[in-house]
Structures are given as C-alpha cells and as structure tokens.
Amino acid sequence: MTKIKIGIIGSGGMARHHLARFAPMETVEVVAIASRNEQTGHGLAAEHKVIFVPDWHSLVERENIDGVVICTHNDSHGEIVLAALQADKHVFVEYPLASDVAEGETALKLAEKRGRVLRVSHPEAVSNTHKALKEKISELGDLLLTSFVRLTPGRGSRPEILFNLPVSGTPAHFFIYHIYPIVDFFGGAASVKKSAVYEGLKENGQYDRFVNTLTVEFKRGGIGQWTWAGGIAINAAEEHERYVLTEGTISDAGGEWHCTTPAGVTPLIISDSPQPTLQELWLSEIRDAADQLPCLADAAVALEAIRISLASGE
Ligand SMILES: NC(=O)c1ccc[n+]([C@@H]2O[C@H](COP(=O)([O-])OP(=O)(O)OC[C@H]3O[C@@H](n4cnc5c(N)ncnc54)[C@H](OP(=O)(O)O)[C@@H]3O)[C@@H](O)[C@H]2O)c1
Missing domain, CATH: 3.30.360.10 (Dihydrodipicolinate Reductase; domain 2)
Structure with missing residues (x-):
C-alpha cells in the first residue's frame, strides 16, 4: 500500500501529540515539519528524522505531500487551511476551523470543489x-x-x-x-x-x-x-x-x-468498544477520497460551531 505523505505545521504541544500518533503508523510517512519557531521546529524534526522548513507556505506547496496537519494557534488556522486546500492538500486542523466565518465557509466550498478531506480535530467524532x-x-x-x-x-x-x-x-x-x-x-x-x-x-x-x-x-x-x-x-x-x-x-x-x-x-449506557483515533479516521477518509467525494459532515458541524463562537464577539 502506498504511504500517505503528510506535513505538520507548528511545533508545540499538539504537533508533538499528533506526531506521536502518526509516527508509528505503517500507512503514513511524515515528510516535513514547518514552524515559525525554529528552535522547537528543528528539535521536533530532528527527533522524527524529517525535514524542517521555517515557512509553512513552502510546506503546503510541496508536491510530495498529500495532507497537512495544522497545529498552530487559532489566529492562523483559517489562512493555512485555505492555502493547503488551494494547493490540493487534504487537511487535518486543530480546532477551531477558522477565526473568521467567511474563511470557514470558503474552506468547506474549496474542500468540496477539489474533493479534499477537511477534518477538524474534534474528538466527539470518535467518542x-x-x-x-x-x-x-x-x-x-x-x-x-x-x-x-x-x-x-x-x-x-x-x-x-x-x-x-x-x-x-x-x-x-x-x-x-x-x-x-x-x-x-x-x-x-x-x-x-x-x-x-x-x-x-x-x-x-x-x-x-x-x-x-x-x-x-x-x-x-x-x-x-x-x-x-x-x-x-x-x-x-x-x-x-x-x-x-x-x-x-x-x-x-x-x-x-x-x-x-x-x-x-x-x-446512560456507554459502550467501551474500541473506536478509530481521529488520525486513523482522517487517513481512511483520504484513502476513500481516491474513489469518492469526501464526506464533509464533520467540517459542516465545525463551521456551524464557529458561527456561534464568533457571533459571541468581544
Ligand atoms: N485537540 C486538543 O485536545 C487540543 C488541545 C490543546 C490545544 N488545541 C489547539 O491546538 C492548537 C495548538 O495548540 P498548542 O497547545 O499545540 O499550542 P503551542 O504549544 O503554543 O504550539 C503552537 C505551535 O505553532 C506555532 N505557530 C503558532 N502560530 C504560527 C503561525 N502563524 N505560523 C507558524 N507557526 C505558528 C508556535 O510557534 P511559537 O512557539 O513561536 O509560538 C508553536 O510551535 C490551538 O489552536 C489549540 O486551540 C487542541
């Protein structure tokens, strides 16, 4: 089976968390890490023996990457999601989807138009x-x-x-x-x-x-x-x-x-049956996207959620 090649953006707590889950998987290859923090970025890249790039734009445009995992702070999610989808990458983004409703709406439309998977890291999907x-x-x-x-x-x-x-x-x-x-x-x-x-x-x-x-x-x-x-x-x-x-x-x-x-x-009876991890779910959706349009139901809920959170203003 061909490995799915991914890049990680950010080198803090959640980047480390996702890397720890992706790294042991045989179906995925982490190709590069991008972060504005060169110290933690270099450190994390060296730990996982992958390339470090300081600029996330150059990571999302790399041709040898199928998907990106966005682990930066909330204020940059929307911009990076849009750039990644425009570069035809599948996206896994830490919550929230975006900090601007128009960016979130554009992201959903782009994902649909380009047949890319857009998953927001909301664990309820596997809870x-x-x-x-x-x-x-x-x-x-x-x-x-x-x-x-x-x-x-x-x-x-x-x-x-x-x-x-x-x-x-x-x-x-x-x-x-x-x-x-x-x-x-x-x-x-x-x-x-x-x-x-x-x-x-x-x-x-x-x-x-x-x-x-x-x-x-x-x-x-x-x-x-x-x-x-x-x-x-x-x-x-x-x-x-x-x-x-x-x-x-x-x-x-x-x-x-x-x-x-x-x-x-x-x-309330709660099953203890094993569920896929969010990372496994995203990878299986990427595989399915080779034959069918991805289901964007999760991203649509994430968009409705930011409509509420952003209407809350300051
Ligand atoms: N799913 C969950 O359970 C969970 C839990 C906690 C947080 N989160 C979400 O995950 C995201 C990251 O949180 P975190 O705790 O990992 O934060 P963090 O430890 O501060 O890490 C963020 C990383 O992204 C880098 N970064 C931030 N903005 C950037 C930009 N515009 N361009 C390039 N790199 C950028 C930071 O660089 P610097 O070191 O220079 O700041 C840092 O390396 C947040 O959106 C948060 O809401 C999710």
Missing part, C-alpha cells in the same frame, strides 16, 4: 460517550434546553496565548469543543446572544480573568446556554452539562451520565 448521548437524545423528543457550565481556577500553562483575544479569540471560541458536540446534536443556531467580562484586560488583548456566556435559539427549536469562567477564586474546576428534552432529561451529575424520565432515573 463512545458522544455516540451514546446522541442516541439517547434521539429517543427523548424535542429539545427544550441544553446548558453547559465550566468554571476553572487557573489560567493554564500558557495564559499569554490562551487569555489573549487576538491570538485565541474569546473564551467561547477557544472552548469551541464545548459547542461542537451540541451543534452535532441539535444543528445550527437561529440567533446568538453573548455576554463577556474581562478583568485586567490590557491594550494587547491579554487579560487575567473572564466570564463569558452564550445563549442560542436553535433553528430546530430549543435553547442552548453556555457559561465559562476562568482564573476565578475556586479550588477545583467544575463542569455541568444538561439536556432537557420533552420526554426526559440527561445530565452528568458527579461525572456520571444519568437519564431522568417520569418513570425514574437510569444510568
């Missing part, structure tokens, strides 16, 4: 919990309300990147992995209302603490609410998720999923 929730939601009637709350005490290991509006976008945007699964269940939003407060906000867009809320009305009916607060005075992170449907409510009380109906409370 047993997500599958179990989707199935249970389909049994419980119409959505009335879904609510998601996440409270985090710290500012993460790299607050200068994350708590930084021009680089990472609003909390709703960098927490898009809390929006994507809910859009996958209920589709896009007809309207979005947002509220955001930043403490210690500097002129360069960095800040110390935030509260960000979003309320959407889904096109198919029902309300969605997200609340994030970070850098706050709390001992440990808290997360709560609820799906209130006409025939029952699913919630994650105490880290375990339960379903409540008038008949009683039952645990």
Whole structure:
C-alpha cells in the first residue's frame, strides 16, 4: 500500500501529540515539519528524522505531500487551511476551523470543489460517550434546553496565548469543543446572544480573568446556554452539562451520565468498544477520497460551531 505523505505545521504541544500518533503508523510517512519557531521546529524534526522548513507556505506547496496537519494557534488556522486546500492538500486542523466565518465557509466550498478531506480535530467524532448521548437524545423528543457550565481556577500553562483575544479569540471560541458536540446534536443556531467580562484586560488583548456566556435559539427549536469562567477564586474546576428534552432529561451529575424520565432515573449506557483515533479516521477518509467525494459532515458541524463562537464577539 502506498504511504500517505503528510506535513505538520507548528511545533508545540499538539504537533508533538499528533506526531506521536502518526509516527508509528505503517500507512503514513511524515515528510516535513514547518514552524515559525525554529528552535522547537528543528528539535521536533530532528527527533522524527524529517525535514524542517521555517515557512509553512513552502510546506503546503510541496508536491510530495498529500495532507497537512495544522497545529498552530487559532489566529492562523483559517489562512493555512485555505492555502493547503488551494494547493490540493487534504487537511487535518486543530480546532477551531477558522477565526473568521467567511474563511470557514470558503474552506468547506474549496474542500468540496477539489474533493479534499477537511477534518477538524474534534474528538466527539470518535467518542463512545458522544455516540451514546446522541442516541439517547434521539429517543427523548424535542429539545427544550441544553446548558453547559465550566468554571476553572487557573489560567493554564500558557495564559499569554490562551487569555489573549487576538491570538485565541474569546473564551467561547477557544472552548469551541464545548459547542461542537451540541451543534452535532441539535444543528445550527437561529440567533446568538453573548455576554463577556474581562478583568485586567490590557491594550494587547491579554487579560487575567473572564466570564463569558452564550445563549442560542436553535433553528430546530430549543435553547442552548453556555457559561465559562476562568482564573476565578475556586479550588477545583467544575463542569455541568444538561439536556432537557420533552420526554426526559440527561445530565452528568458527579461525572456520571444519568437519564431522568417520569418513570425514574437510569444510568446512560456507554459502550467501551474500541473506536478509530481521529488520525486513523482522517487517513481512511483520504484513502476513500481516491474513489469518492469526501464526506464533509464533520467540517459542516465545525463551521456551524464557529458561527456561534464568533457571533459571541468581544
Ligand atoms: N485537540 C486538543 O485536545 C487540543 C488541545 C490543546 C490545544 N488545541 C489547539 O491546538 C492548537 C495548538 O495548540 P498548542 O497547545 O499545540 O499550542 P503551542 O504549544 O503554543 O504550539 C503552537 C505551535 O505553532 C506555532 N505557530 C503558532 N502560530 C504560527 C503561525 N502563524 N505560523 C507558524 N507557526 C505558528 C508556535 O510557534 P511559537 O512557539 O513561536 O509560538 C508553536 O510551535 C490551538 O489552536 C489549540 O486551540 C487542541
């Protein structure tokens, strides 16, 4: 079997993570790494015995590469996705798909026109919990309300990147992995209302603490609410998720999923069957794209998710 040749863009945490998964696969060959950070870029390339190129443009234009894996910060995803698709490369991009809705829309159109795979790194696509929730939601009637709350005490290991509006976008945007699964269940939003407060906000867009809320009305009916607060005075992170449907409510009380109906409370059964990894999924989609147009359902959900996260503004 001919190996699929790929290039990695970025040389930080996620580039290292994806490389560790691709490197042992016999069906793939990592050809080159591009990063603006020459030190970590050279280091990672040397570890994997591949070429280092400082400029990502020259990587996406290389003829001996079938696909690119984009692991840069949020502010450059859209531009690199478009350049890679224009160069006829298959794309695997870290979330979010883009930080501009028009770029995301163009990316989907380009992928469709050129028959390229466009996958955004949202792990729900291979998650047993997500599958179990989707199935249970389909049994419980119409959505009335879904609510998601996440409270985090710290500012993460790299607050200068994350708590930084021009680089990472609003909390709703960098927490898009809390929006994507809910859009996958209920589709896009007809309207979005947002509220955001930043403490210690500097002129360069960095800040110390935030509260960000979003309320959407889904096109198919029902309300969605997200609340994030970070850098706050709390001992440990808290997360709560609820799906209130006409025939029952699913919630994650105490880290375990339960379903409540008038008949009683039952645990949500989650299979432990092995699933492909996101990297394996992307490679199999590239192979399939030799004979058929790729399915862009995942990218379409990722696009609806950024429509919501970017409508949240600053
Ligand atoms: N799927 C997941 O579970 C997950 C988890 C965490 C993060 N993420 C996403 O993954 C992405 C990367 O996060 P990370 O934690 O790997 O960040 P990171 O450790 O800071 O690495 C980012 C890398 O990309 C380089 N870079 C940034 N902008 C660039 C540009 N415009 N052109 C060329 N190189 C560029 C950085 O160079 P410098 O060293 O010079 O900055 C660095 O090498 C983010 O979009 C984040 O949202 C996903």
